[in-house]
Amino acid sequence: MGKDSKAKESAKGKSKQSGGGSAAEAPSKGKSKGGGGSGKDELGTCTYVKARHVLCEKQGRINDAYKKLQDGWINNGDKVPPAEFAKVAAEFSECPSGKKGGDLGWFPRGKMAGPFQEVAFSTPVGSTSAPFKSTHGYHFILVEGRKN
Known part of the structure; x- marks a missing residue:
């Protein structure tokens, strides 16, 4: 559950979760169906994720959106309710x-591209990711469920 505290830190600057170009390569490193993965909460081995996201073209706008959640929920140590x-x-x-x-x-797994998939499949259920960049713009994700 330390994800929220990491999210606070990375929201202040460039997200560390996107990992530059390497995040797009990460899904091929043992995280396919039946792959090893981390084992914890089946983060690396689940087949499906249920998620919500916010997408913005500009980094400033995604940071404003994330700050709104951060001020109301994340900084208080609470998980953000889907509503x-x-x-x-x-x-x-x-x-x-x-x-x-x-x-x-x-x-x-395999439907979403690069960094989006990596973040969606590595964020614990009920947690919100830090903002990150993909080919479509800037996002953050709330993972609502996971199943095989």
């Missing part, structure tokens, strides 16, 4: 899913 995350997504997200509270539903 609260949905309000922020509806207000800030530039993705069509923003109208649905950022809900991406269940998606399988």
Whole structure:
């Protein structure tokens, strides 16, 4: 559960979770279906993730959205309720899913590209990732569920 404290630190600057170009390569390193992974909470071995996200073109806007969650929930050590995350997504997200509270539903490993998949499949259930960059812009994710 130390993810939230890391998220606070990385939200102040460039996200450390995106890891530059290496994050896009990470899913191929033993994290495929049946791969080793970390074992904890089946982070490295689950097949499906249910998530919400906020997507913004500009880093400043994603940081503003994340700060809104941080001030209300994350800094207090609380997990962000999906309904609260949905309000922020509806207000800030530039993705069509923003109208649905950022809900991406269940998606399988391999559907999302590079850093997005890496963050979605490595964030613990109930936790919110720090902002990170992908080919589509800047995101942060709330992981709501995980299954095989």
